[in-house]
Amino acid sequence: MAGLFTEYHRRMRHEHGWQVPLDCPVCRHLGVPDFEGWTPQQGMNFGDRPTIYADLACENCGHDLHDTAGEKLVELFTEVSTPGRNRRLLWTFVGLMVVVPLLLVGLICLGVRLGWWGPFAYTILSGLSLLVVPTIFWINWQVHRLRHECPCGQPDYLFMGLLGRSSCYRCSTCGRLLRLRD
Numbered sequence: 543m544a545g546l547f548t549e550y551h552r553r554m555r556h557e558h559g560w561q562v563p564l565d566c567p568v569c570r571h572l573g574v575p576d577f578e579g580w581t582p583q584q585g586m587n588f589g590d591r592p593t594i595y596a597d598l599a600c601e602n603c604g605h606d607l608h609d610t611a612g613e614k615l616v617e618l619f620t621e622v623s624t625p626g627r628n629r630r631l632l633w634t635f636v637g638l639m640v641v642v643p644l645l646l647v648g649l650i651c652l653g654v655r656l657g658w659w660g661p662f663a664y665t666i667l668s669g670l671s672l673l674v675v676p677t678i679f680w681i682n683w684q685v686h687r688l689r690h691e692c693p694c695g696q697p698d699y700l701f702m703g704l705l706g707r708s709s710c711y712r713c714s715t716c717g718r719l720l721r722l723r724d
């Protein structure tokens with residue numbers, strides 16, 4: 543079990559980075575910015591607003607390129623849609639989250655009607671609610687599997703930031719862009 547969690551965290555962890563050239567608004571230098579680690583950002587962005595975690599500086603003058611990177615992220619990823627498998631997984635998740643509560647309501651009604659509204663019914667109910675967390679884990683696992691495969695055969699996805707609530711990745715090997723929702 544512990545091994546499974548380690549593997550899960552390894553799979554879910556992503557590497558921050560930025561390998562796309564940016565246009566410095568101060569010195570007009572165009573180049574891949576210096577990556578100086580990353581900073582956690584507060585708040586959740588809705589709509590299609592970018593969130594950049596990477597600390598990026600112009601390699602020429604050192605100007606902070608956080609906002610420039612945000613604009614670039616929008617430019618790069620607005621037209622990128624999440625893979626079909628990702629969307630199907632999200633629908634599965636939504637479906638389960640609707641079906642499971644409906645089943646619970648159905649069970650409660652059935653239990654009342656059949657008069658077995660005893661400890662047995664509670665066992666079933668708690669059993670069902672216990673399934674919620676593994677389901678979330680499973681869906682996330684399936685979604686992030688997409689980051690570990692690439693048509694180029696050498697998947698090496700760097701996390702560039704969030705666009706709205708979807709994560710934006712770029713394969714360092716082939717430059718393929720990938721947008722995931724979990």
Ligand SMILES: [Zn+2]
Pocket residue numbers: 566567568569570571600601602603604605
């Ligand atoms: Zn500059």
Ligand SMILES: [Zn+2]
Pocket residue numbers: 692693694695696697698713714715716717718
């Ligand atoms: Zn690739």
